[in-house]
Amino acid sequence: MNPEVQNIVAAGKLPAADGEKLSKLEPGVYCLHKSWGVGRISSWDLLGDRILIDFEGKPAHPMKISFAVGSLEIIPSDHILARRLGDLDALKAMAQDNPPALVELALKSSGNTLHLDDLEKLLKGRIIADADYKKWWEGAKRALKTHRHVVVPAKRTENLVLRDQVESAGSQMVKQFVAARDLKGKLAALASIQKDLDLFSDPKTDLIPVFQDISDSARKGIKLNLKESLQLLLARDELVETLGTTAPMGSMKVADLVCETKDVLADNIKTLSSAMLGRVYRAFPDAFPNRVWVTEILHHLTKTGGRAVAEIATVLDANDELDVLADALKKSLRNRLLSADLLIWMARERKGLAESVFDIDLGHAILGVIENDHMEGGPKRTGRLQDLLSDDRTLLGEMVAEAEDEDIRLLAKRILSSSSYDELTRRSLMARIIKARPEMESLIGDNSATHREDALIVSWESMERKKQELEDLVNVKIPDNKREIQIARDEGDLRENGGYKAARDQQAVLIRLQGKYERELRNARGTDFANVAADKVGIGTVVEVVDLSSGEKETFTILGAWDGDLEKNIISYLSDSAKALIGKQVGDEAELPTEALHGTRRVKIAKIRAFKEQAAALSN
Numbered sequence: 001m002n003p004e005v006q007n008i009v010a011a012g013k014l015p016a017a018d019g020e021k022l023s024k025l026e027p028g029v030y031c032l033h034k035s036w037g038v039g040r041i042s043s044w045d046l047l048g049d050r051i052l053i054d055f056e057g058k059p060a061h062p063m064k065i066s067f068a069v070g071s072l073e074i075i076p077s078d079h080i081l082a083r084r085l086g087d088l089d090a091l092k093a094m095a096q097d098n099p100p101a102l103v104e105l106a107l108k109s110s111g112n113t114l115h116l117d118d119l120e121k122l123l124k125g126r127i128i129a130d131a132d133y134k135k136w137w138e139g140a141k142r143a144l145k146t147h148r149h150v151v152v153p154a155k156r157t158e159n160l161v162l163r164d165q166v167e168s169a170g171s172q173m174v175k176q177f178v179a180a181r182d183l184k185g186k187l188a189a190l191a192s193i194q195k196d197l198d199l200f201s202d203p204k205t206d207l208i209p210v211f212q213d214i215s216d217s218a219r220k221g222i223k224l225n226l227k228e229s230l231q232l233l234l235a236r237d238e239l240v241e242t243l244g245t246t247a248p249m250g251s252m253k254v255a256d257l258v259c260e261t262k263d264v265l266a267d268n269i270k271t272l273s274s275a276m277l278g279r280v281y282r283a284f285p286d287a288f289p290n291r292v293w294v295t296e297i298l299h300h301l302t303k304t305g306g307r308a309v310a311e312i313a314t315v316l317d318a319n320d321e322l323d324v325l326a327d328a329l330k331k332s333l334r335n336r337l338l339s340a341d342l343l344i345w346m347a348r349e350r351k352g353l354a355e356s357v358f359d360i361d362l363g364h365a366i367l368g369v370i371e372n373d374h375m376e377g378g379p380k381r382t383g384r385l386q387d388l389l390s391d392d393r394t395l396l397g398e399m400v401a402e403a404e405d406e407d408i409r410l411l412a413k414r415i416l417s418s419s420s421y422d423e424l425t426r427r428s429l430m431a432r433i434i435k436a437r438p439e440m441e442s443l444i445g446d447n448s449a450t451h452r453e454d455a456l457i458v459s460w461e462s463m464e465r466k467k468q469e470l471e472d473l474v475n476v477k478i479p480d481n482k483r484e485i486q487i488a489r490d491e492g493d494l495r496e497n498g499g500y501k502a503a504r505d506q507q508a509v510l511i512r513l514q515g516k517y518e519r520e521l522r523n524a525r526g527t528d529f530a531n532v533a534a535d536k537v538g539i540g541t542v543v544e545v546v547d548l549s550s551g552e553k554e555t556f557t558i559l560g561a562w563d564g565d566l567e568k569n570i571i572s573y574l575s576d577s578a579k580a581l582i583g584k585q586v587g588d589e590a591e592l593p594t595e596a597l598h599g600t601r602r603v604k605i606a607k608i609r610a611f612k613e614q615a616a617a618l619s620n
Contacts, residue, residue, distance in 0.1 A: 033073075045062075234279050255286035269308070306342075541608055556581065
């Protein structure tokens with residue numbers, strides 16, 4: 001104890017404990033007050049019961065001894081605050097010439113960890129001008145990249161950390177990971193390890209405790225923290241791949257977690273990144289062997305967001321299950337079970353993985369979801385879907401390019417009556433339809449009760465043939481193609497496997513053909529052409545014409561869409577020749593197309609008979 005202070009204590013004017021504290025607050029000592037900040041003891045006035053302290057901006061401030069010993073915290077002279085008070089110019093020079101050294105000084109003065117906001121409070125305004133601080137910090141961060149013992153956080157909510165330079169940085173990082181109390185803390189520690197792998201002398205060996213801890217932590221956290229447990233396993237697998245090693249024997253796999261949590265998995269992974277979702281879905285074949293994984297992954301198709309849809313489709317395609325994806329999408333389209341995210345993905349993949357199911361049905365599905373959402377007070381969930389239909393300039397045109405006339409008319413009617421779009425947008429959408437199918441302009445504007453049938457008219461015989469073709473395609477050709485793909489895949493090195501590529505190309509053709517057949521059958525209406533009037537040419541009639549140039553007679557039988565047989569002069573009612581003849585009566589003339597480009601010939605209707613009656617007469 002200071003002799004002068006000891007005399008005061010002996011006289012009973014100051015408690016001994018306060019005397020001990022006062023002895024340490026000698027003139028020249030730096031101190032910290034919670035309200036007035038950093039200061040330096042200037043002098044004592046023991047007889048006057050006070051200490052004079054030079055605070056920043058408040059020099060020679062008097063303070064009662066009893067109050068001073070209870071409220072002042074002594075700081076070392078090399079503390080950044082002490083140096084800021086006593087040697088400000090040197091700190092300003094350090095900020096200019098050596099920013100990492102200034103940051104390191106701040107960290108050492110703060111227990112080796114410091115929030116970025118607190119660093120700013122220490123430096124901004126006194127050491128670095130307010131206007132210059134942001135630019136200075138950006139430069140300091142770049143310079144700190146070579147100072148590996150200083151950990152700069154990726155997020156502003158995390159702390160700067162000064163690592164112990166005696167113990168290896170890698171060893172410290174492993175200890176920090178193992179010591180982390182919750183999964184979020186472990187994820188942050190693992191991110192630091194991934195960022196600074198070069199700090200490990202032998203990462204494959206050094207990180208074994210981390211890999212073991214990840215497996216144990218993930219197992220314990222599945223029930224309460226499923227998402228974080230999965231993220232840990234996924235990050236571990238990424239790190240293992242980077243290092244070219246394997247996780248310790250017996251470690252929990254992503255496939256194990258997927259299998260154990262299949263009932264709740266979809267709801268817990270919606271916010272994962274695309275890269276992580278890809279790893280999750282690539283684990284499905286291992287999680288659910290013997291193709292059970294296909295059913296499980298399809299359950300996620302309508303439950304998850306847009307990123308997941310793309311990754312699911314990629315996994316199905318990579319495992320040669322494109323036909324299964326097409327079937328699932330078609331069923332969901334027909335049943336209107338598709339989410340906005342899935343509809344957006346189908347529209348964007350219309351020339352890729354969703355090509356086989358892209359048609360006008362997608363347009364009806366999109367409008368249905370938009371209209372339902374609008375009725376419920378939207379747009380809430382479908383804003384992106386609504387924007388897609390209006391912003392994608394070619395989408396509608398491609399939808400209607402090969403659609404039936406009546407389907408186009410119905411879609412146009414829905415657009416025109418939709419309250420989800422303003423008048424200008426509705427007209428823009430209609431213009432795109434008409435641009436793709438100019439012949440529809442008059443039909444779209446026809447609001448009368450009589451429309452063209454929306455069904456294809458076909459004979460029962462041709463319908464059965466079409467069904468048989470579809471059945472053969474689904475049950476024979478597509479499965480045969482799938483086996484060819486697997487055989488080619490087993491040959492290895494798919495990059496230079498011509499057989500595999502050819503088989504995959506054939507798969508895409510077969511799936512598109514399946515979609516075409518299914519759409520045609522869905523729109524088909526069978527008939528036996530009975531009770532057809534013969535007063536004018538129509539479907540189910542036999543018409544005899546005379547060529548006005550040559551005088552030659554020719555007979556055409558006009559039947560269903562799939563009944564054409566040129567050798568027998570049977571033509572489809574959808575053919576150009578049939579369209580030229582339908583509606584004409586005996587004695588009328590018509591222009592029939594010839595084989596020459598844009599060529600025509602003029603004929604006169606000589607006779608019209610009902611096909612059914614002629615067929616019956618011939619059979620007798």
